[in-house]
Amino acid sequence: MPQVKIIAKNFMDMVASLTAIKLDKLYNNVFICEAILRSLPPLAKKYVLQLLFIDDPVPCTRIEEWVLPDGLSKHRVAIDRLIQLRIFTETVDRREGTCFSLNPTFQNNLQKHIISGGVLPREPMNSSNGIKLPSLQELETYALQQWECFLLQLINSGQGEKLTGISSSMMKVFQRGLLSQRDRDGPRLTESGFQFLLMDTNAQLWYIIREYISNAEERDVDPADLISFLLELSFHVTGEAYNLNTLTDVQRTTLKDLADLGLVKLQQGRKDSWFIPTKLATNLSVSLADSSVRKEGYVMMETNFRMYAYSTSKLQCEILRLFARIEYQLPNLIACAVTKESLYNAFDNGITSDQIITFLQQNSHPRCADRVPSIPENVTDQIRLWESDLKRIEMTQAHFYDEFPSKDVFEGACNFARQWGGLLWEDSKRMRLVVKSEVHNQMREYLHTQGN
Template structure:
């Protein structure tokens, strides 16, 4: 599924913004080095691996020879990313020649990891101790259920009491930027919030994790330590049990939050407690690359604006409710219709016609996805037309002036308004004028000076 960009700080930019001391501390973990390497653009990966066993700076002119003539722009992007992450150090000599060298901490730990592999600070518990472990299928079902409940609570706070979920304070952190509060109205999904729902699960996951990391200091947690633990968690084995006693208090508290998101499952035995990573957790380092895979669609759109969604998911029902009228719901089928009123509600919430059409196309049922177009043209055209209806008139705060003492004063006032880029309308015959309200005070002062 095509990546939908949301207005949010990129995770790698967050890593790059860490102070040099904390970044070196992060690079002391071999698993972090591997995760960062995975996240790099292909050409940047090539440069890192090619220079991994080079202990002297490499001239920039030599590196330019490593790429074809049409790869100059990609070369620049790769170099910029490596410098931002402080994996590369840039040096300029007396002859104004640029050369690059690898971060020694990153270089040494990546060498160790490639040669001998990394050893996690904790090993899976013995099967004798980890009793009643869920099967991989049960674990996946649990993770998806927790993630869906979290998203439902995120986009529909009115259901918060019905769902066993994360604490209200943490939920407010995650809702920041995705929901907006209007006067006398409940929270509404923003344009960014709808884009968030269009993302694949991996991209959604990293958006939430980025928000979680960015607010770490408010919880007296070092962001570098949190990033290190989260990426380290992604290298654990799905379905294996790991003893909670091997964790610090901060890490234990983090796992409680991650359990609400479905990244881990917590279990209690007679003597020990343990956590079991799910696929959501082990995919964290994969999500870091912002890669996405098209999900199998579930929506069938008809030319009469009726829509059938083959799904048992409450979350998908709530997403459809954002722009369609739900007519009835069967155990595995949601019947809905796109109406003028339902779309006006969506447009009022900041959702655009293009976003709705893209969502329908990306989630088309496999039998419809192969058709061209996958969504009937009369439906897409009408959605755009209904949005255009709302944009016919643009309201501008303005002030009206008339009864000018002379033609010269009127023309001078028009020229003054033009200079301030505030002239909206003029009637030279009747000497009437309309200007933007932003320049009203300046116009008053100008007219007062003209009357002297």
């Protein structure tokens, strides 16, 4: 996954920042315990599993003995996370020092889950009474279509017809940070907006979901409820129908928004209505951890800088347009060229060469992905070179000094500037020097004292 600034705020940080009471309430739900367990760093998972059937507090020093010396930093990260999420409770024993024990609710629920196996959060409806379920294939195309529709609306707001049912105020929330309103030329994608488009679907989804949750309070919805519902949703079976009657009102309104994102498909029968979770929903708890589910790639890059993308999607065309020139489009193929101009355009918009290259690698066509390297080396090198071309000149605000009365004063000034780390250039023959602007004030004071 590309290292993206806007992803920095992890979803689990969000959970960890909930108040203690709310967090403890969350652990009453088995599915949340499970989802949280899955989101932990590997070492933390191991600790939880090892302590699962131990009721007494275990001294910290003993846990430390489980890892090798070079794993100590990982050990600390794991312990910190566990305490942050209130899975570990700290007690201080007089003899043993700091001890840890598992949160009893969490422990109980997880024990039950492990002994009796995974149970479904709610019973799917009987398929006999007149429900025609879409096939998994249909469901997936529906989900992706819905999601792309949403993304398209997200990036060219204003123009274009209203495609999804998401209210414009909601849309504004999502666009915050991704689009910037410039004075005349309408909304423009910001740097993070471009980065957002190059992320994979799951990362994008989580970004949106995070915005959705952080906005929850404005809509009078408890974020904890929302989080627990979303995590629970990820444990439903893809393609099964679930009755809407089993949900609370808040969950039902949430579900409508989620349907617009393609997470669920809503259907209505004669008597009752139901929802069918799509792959996007069931993958929610997968993408909590770093390992993401990648879909099959579609881009072929050639050594002559031409790029062929097997795609019919308008969105993917838009994404490629971010850094390549679209030459022509066939029904299932987009042919483009990566040129100096198109890349300069991308760099201008704040996309880095590394992001482009990772995007190409992640989305390369299966035939190309088998090759090593999947993107021709001359192309990746050239992309990097073009980026470094732009960075050849660095601008620094500076002040220029000349007409020094004597060599001594000049050399004193040079030394002073050097001490402050602000000397950029000196010419001792003609007694001239250039100093960074930050040091200008100190420099002026110094020269005044010298003058007197």
